[in-house]
Amino acid sequence: xxxxxxxxxxxxxxxxxxxxxxxxxxxxxxxxxxxxxxxxxxxxxxxxxxxxxxxxxxxxxxxxxxxxxxxxxxxxxxxxxxxxxxxxxxxxxxxxxxxxxxxxxxxxxxxxxxxxxxxxxxxxxxxxxxxxxxxxxxxxxxxxxxxxxxxxxxxxxxxxxxxxxxxxxxxxxxxxxxxxxxxxxxxxxxxxxxxxxxxxxxxxxxxxxxxxxxxxxxxxxxxxxxxxxxxxxxxxxxxxxxxxxxxxxxxxxxxxxxxxxxxxxxxxxxxxxxxxxxxxxxxxxxxxxxxxxxxxxxxxxxxxxxxxxxxxxxxxxxxxxxxxxxxxxxxxxxxxxxxxxxxxxxxxxxxxxxxxxxxxxxxxxxxxxxxxxxxxxxxxxxxxxxxxxxxxxxxxxxxxxxxxxxxxxxxxxxxxxxxxxxxxxxxxxxxxxxxxxxxxxxxxxxxxxxxxxxxxxxxxxxxxxxxxxxxxxxxxxxxxxxxxxxxxxxxxxxxxxxxxxxxxxxxxxxxxxxxxxxxxxxxxxxxxxxxxxxxxxxxxxxxxxxxxxxxxxxxxxxxxxxxxxxxxxxxxxxxxxxxxxxxxxxxxxxxxxxxxxxxxxxxxxxxxxxxxxxxxxxxxxxxxxxxxxxxxxxxxxxxxxxxxxxxxxxxxxxxxxxxxxxxxxxxxxxxxxxxxxxxxxxxxxxxxxxxxxxxxxxxxxxxxxxxxxxx
Amino acid sequence: xxxxxxxxxxxxxxxxxxxxxxxxxxxxxxxxxxxxxxxxxxxxxxxxxxxxxxxxxxxxxxxxxxxxxxxxxxxxxxxxxxxxxxxxxxxxxxxxxxxxxxxxxxxxxxxxxxxxxxxx
Numbered sequence: 001x002x003x004x005x006x007x008x009x010x011x012x013x014x015x016x017x018x019x020x021x022x023x024x025x026x027x028x029x030x031x032x033x034x035x036x037x038x039x040x041x042x043x044x045x046x047x048x049x050x051x052x053x054x055x056x057x058x059x060x061x062x063x064x065x066x067x068x069x070x071x072x073x074x075x076x077x078x079x080x081x082x083x084x085x086x087x088x089x090x091x092x093x094x095x096x097x098x099x100x101x102x103x104x105x106x107x108x109x110x111x112x113x114x115x116x117x118x119x120x121x122x123x124x125x126x127x128x129x130x131x132x133x134x135x136x137x138x139x140x141x142x143x144x145x146x147x148x149x150x151x152x153x154x155x156x157x158x159x160x161x162x163x164x165x166x167x168x169x170x171x172x173x174x175x176x177x178x179x180x181x182x183x184x185x186x187x188x189x190x191x192x193x194x195x196x197x198x199x200x201x202x203x204x205x206x207x208x209x210x211x212x213x214x215x216x217x218x219x220x221x222x223x224x225x226x227x228x229x230x231x232x233x234x235x236x237x238x239x240x241x242x243x244x245x246x247x248x249x250x251x252x253x254x255x256x257x258x259x260x261x262x263x264x265x266x267x268x269x270x271x272x273x274x275x276x277x278x279x280x281x282x283x284x285x286x287x288x289x290x291x292x293x294x295x296x297x298x299x300x301x302x303x304x305x306x307x308x309x310x311x312x313x314x315x316x317x318x319x320x321x322x323x324x325x326x327x328x329x330x331x332x333x334x335x336x337x338x339x340x341x342x343x344x345x346x347x348x349x350x351x352x353x354x355x356x357x358x359x360x361x362x363x364x365x366x367x368x369x370x371x372x373x374x375x376x377x378x379x380x381x382x383x384x385x386x387x388x389x390x391x392x393x394x395x396x397x398x399x400x401x402x403x404x405x406x407x408x409x410x411x412x413x414x415x416x417x418x419x420x421x422x423x424x425x426x427x428x429x430x431x432x433x434x435x436x437x438x439x440x441x442x443x444x445x446x447x448x449x450x451x452x453x454x455x456x457x458x459x460x461x462x463x464x465x466x467x468x469x470x471x472x473x474x475x476x477x478x479x480x481x482x483x484x485x486x487x488x489x490x491x492x493x494x495x496x497x498x499x500x501x502x503x504x505x506x507x508x509x510x511x512x513x514x515x516x517x518x519x520x521x522x523x524x525x526x527x528x529x530x531x532x533x534x535x536x537x538x539x540x541x542x543x544x545x546x547x548x549x550x551x552x553x554x555x556x557x558x559x560x561x562x563x564x565x566x567x568x569x570x571x572x573x574x575x576x577x578x579x580x581x582x583x584x585x586x587x588x589x590x591x592x593x594x595x596x597x598x599x600x601x602x603x604x605x606x607x608x609x610x611x612x613x614x615x616x617x618x619x620x621x622x623x624x625x626x627x628x629x630x631x632x633x634x635x636x637x638x639x640x641x642x643x644x645x646x647x648x649x650x651x652x653x654x655x656x657x658x659x660x661x662x663x664x665x666x667x668x669x670x671x672x673x674x675x676x677x678x679x680x681x682x683x684x685x686x687x688x689x690x691x692x693x694x695x696x697x698x699x700x701x702x703x704x705x706x707x708x709x710x711x
Numbered sequence: 712x713x714x715x716x717x718x719x720x721x722x723x724x725x726x727x728x729x730x731x732x733x734x735x736x737x738x739x740x741x742x743x744x745x746x747x748x749x750x751x752x753x754x755x756x757x758x759x760x761x762x763x764x765x766x767x768x769x770x771x772x773x774x775x776x777x778x779x780x781x782x783x784x785x786x787x788x789x790x791x792x793x794x795x796x797x798x799x800x801x802x803x804x805x806x807x808x809x810x811x812x813x814x815x816x817x818x819x820x821x822x823x824x825x826x827x828x829x830x831x
Contacts, residue, residue: 003731003819012723048765049721052794055816056724063816166779168788168810176831202785227811 012053013106019046024095028388044073062101068123157235159207164231177224182214325371332364380458381409394433401451408458424530428469428553436473467555476545478502503543507531568652572622575684582689584636589629604645613645639689713758717741718748720766731819745769760789772807779808788829
């Protein structure tokens, strides 16, 4: 039977990448000097699985490479090798190399052979350098068996020990296999069989004298008894000996039944070539770099296949989520059939039933919507996972000591949001490591512990996910920021700014406080880009900082980009949607409360602050029903940390709206984040509060919008 | 046709083994670690157990010992799938009560040949 094992490759790649992640996080958590045996075991097991799988599925280069790691990990596990920082770092580098190799085989691209070779040499050097007795590789072929006994047949005395049956072995199997080799005659010896009353039914009492005729190599006979050679007395004698001397260089040793033949290779290579290839793999690599040999073996495999593009992005969904969805579909079908029954012969007295049915339909759709959204939700650990490594590598480079603490890793977030938040998060973490946390000396001088603490926290709050990045470093230096901002002309020398306002300056375009651009965070990307990216996801980012005590960056993101809770409002005869999240309150105003400020327009006193009023009909050039503030409503909204009052005609309903992008269908419009289709089929624009505020602050932007409208 | 319990923590190996055995007409139940396998083994009977050695929670050798201690599995063939060809690893398998072993990497044909050997 021929089974195409390439069908299991995807699973193999998936689990191998997971294994590499596990190795990486395990390595990062290893304490130098006093490593936890469980942690090493986990790392070992991951390496072991990758090696085994790669061997089985024909990725010999990967298997070979992992083998070296595995050997060293085994030594570490057995206490023969100490965990040093160099060892951990080299293993981390090896994990990277393996990841690259696996990606290359998966996508059928080339690998960076020089780098692989380099890391492999380092591994081997470390292995040779530190362990005095490098154990002979079990893979090495034992080449000395040049003499082979052949005979006309064999005389075999086979006396199972009493417990043989209890190993799950059955003498009948040996007899059956022997008879498949040649002509077998058996003579049973029941001399040891006790009287029936003394007989232990689970023990073995019989022995056999066997004669096997035919030109059969001794090793074939020995192999049959391989599993039981210690559970029986065995004498194998040739019937008539003739000694043959063979110059056979590659007798496959018994312990290694078959060379690592693999299905992928089998398709394209003749058996002869295969044999040579596996010989090379086995005749381990003293002259040639093993990676090169292995690479040479791996090469023929993909030639017949069309290079496959990386698989379409897939998502792993827990079966419980799928089950609940199926359950809901079932309910939906029931509701549908109920409604169609009502519809078939509808009489007015069935109205209550119809209303019930529609209510049920609404519930079904809502639950189904939630269930489907949940399918796209992934735990934020997907985004957090890269940080232990990042922190390890960076602190290593910068000579800092930092403990990383992750909390709320199971908090779920929409997959798209997750993909887009990765880079801003990395930037913020780099920033904290580089500018926030101090070197051990500076920390000690400031009376802090020498190890800094960096915390990433994720949690849900309302319809948002909040990600916080805490560091207990130096905090933002207001003087420096202010000086820089003045120098860059971002603020006026005479402006009086609160510390919060000063902190917020770092998010302005073109701002960088580092005295010099460092290797680590100064990459020409500023915090303004971070804020822009987060804002484009419908989120916000803020910083709270205290000199000498550290900073907290808070990112707020919508759980999903596809659906949101909206408040429908009316301005003139147009409907708009305001994201419910940005609404703080809605109120009726007294004209007498309004303050007119020259150059800043109208302000409304909301408790202890003045909130600017934006007249929505002005923004969208509509003919208003009411221009008197007392005749409409003021919706207080917040965006980018600032509150404004939107003057509208009326509040309509609240509903969940599906967001349709304006950019994909038209183009970006300031103050509008998208559009949606309402229940009655009309289109409503979704207002973008930060955009509206920007418009209010920079009326010239409004002109652009208005001109666009005119054009 | 035999009832086979296949134990491996690697999903790809588990699928490969299960697929191969099913294609040969056997009934296969799989488990991802020794403990899971032991729980299954206590509620069902099997003609053959195939187990990986290195697994989290409970390794294959412990599983073998635990199974041998169960009356229903005293004589059941238990094969360990091992990447180590070294003599000491085989000794360990034997000491735990394994019937025999199959050295990884193996291909579907080698797997079936070994199974056939044991099941007859």
